Amino acid sequence: MKKSFFLGLLGIIFSTMGYGQTSTETFETESHGSKSFTDNGVIFTIITHTGGFDIQGNYPGTGWSGTSNDNRYIDNSGAGNVVTNASFSIKTTSNLFKVNRFWIFLSDTSLNQTVAGTLTVTGKINGVTKFTQTKTTGFATSLGSTNGHTLIDLTNLNGQNYSNIVIDQLQITLGGAYVYAGLDAFTWVKDSGIVLATEDTQISGKLKVYPNPTHGELNIDINGKNAAQIYSSEGKLVKTTYLKDGHNRTNIDELPNGVYLIKVGTETKKIIKK
Known part of the structure; x- marks a missing residue:
């Protein structure tokens, strides 16, 4: 229940x-x-x-x-x-x-x-x-x-x-x-839910995403449980990953090379897949 x-x-x-x-x-x-x-x-x-x-x-x-x-x-x-x-x-x-x-x-x-x-x-x-x-x-x-x-x-x-x-x-x-x-x-x-910027937007400083640029693998460090939503440069939601408190590992191997936005809670980071 x-x-x-x-x-x-x-x-x-x-x-x-x-x-x-x-x-x-x-x-x-x-x-x-x-x-x-x-x-x-x-x-x-x-x-x-x-x-x-x-x-x-x-x-x-x-x-x-x-x-x-x-x-x-x-x-x-x-x-x-x-x-x-x-x-x-x-x-x-x-x-x-x-x-x-x-x-x-x-x-x-x-x-x-x-x-x-x-x-x-x-x-x-x-x-x-x-x-x-x-x-x-x-x-x-x-x-x-x-x-x-x-x-x-x-x-x-x-x-x-x-x-x-x-x-x-x-x-x-x-x-x-x-x-x-x-x-x-x-x-x-x-x-x-989607904000573009020339620089990364970080509100609380608790979200870390690396390496950036990446060939597919991503490390995501957060405080508390949450979900990472990944958007294409066209604003389309292309992937959602649920995260645990602390260090997380995921990848975007299946996505084409390009610029993406990863949103976790109120924070957004721009990432580049090469």
């Missing part, structure tokens, strides 16, 4: 560790002209590839929160010369995330929405494309009930579900006659 209860409790604990926090950024508290924004404790950078994108706050009532008109959003209206194939990314270097949906206003230079254009949505991690999809139809052609915005739902984008793919960069690219874009109500999921 006690054993069953303990195993059940472990299941609750470890499922909670992977819990994702959903948040919607409507940009209403962000500064006009800013090239970054903060939502749910995560800093995102707005990277322009073509066209000059930042936070727009000079035209009240022209955005869309998902339920009503609002005042701020990301757009390229301050870019000066409007260019074709305008493109920008929303990127963070601190947390992995997943995207549920966003709303976007698309038009030509005169804000004419009846022109023919395309929208390409690309998800990347560490610069590697994890998904890309081009939408060619179904765009808003007038202000209507959504203030001219089209819902881009990644749970069903051209019949595909991309909302469960972990990324660190969402890229938006316009095509055809679309040269202006205003993005609002960015709904995303923060994975509270």
Whole structure:
């Protein structure tokens, strides 16, 4: 009975560790002209590839929160010369995330929405494309009930579900006659269990993992019993090992060479398999 209860409790604990926090950024508290924004404790950078994108706050009532008109959003209206194939990314270097949906206003230079254009949505991690999809139809052609915005739902984008793919960069690219874009109500999921950093994150200093880099064998020293969860660079849980108090030995021989994150309790270490 006690054993069953303990195993059940472990299941609750470890499922909670992977819990994702959903948040919607409507940009209403962000500064006009800013090239970054903060939502749910995560800093995102707005990277322009073509066209000059930042936070727009000079035209009240022209955005869309998902339920009503609002005042701020990301757009390229301050870019000066409007260019074709305008493109920008929303990127963070601190947390992995997943995207549920966003709303976007698309038009030509005169804000004419009846022109023919395309929208390409690309998800990347560490610069590697994890998904890309081009939408060619179904765009808003007038202000209507959504203030001219089209819902881009990644749970069903051209019949595909991309909302469960972990990324660190969402890229938006316009095509055809679309040269202006205003993005609002960015709904995303923060994975509270996975944090990327350029340096190892060590909260209590009680976790030791070595050798690093490794050819497969790992020594893990901890205080107290726990579980080690190993994630790929894509944010996918690839292995779980239960640990005893003190010194433990395990291996990741079966995993491809690359960069991994090992999470034990509240501590995370970056490891490299060669």
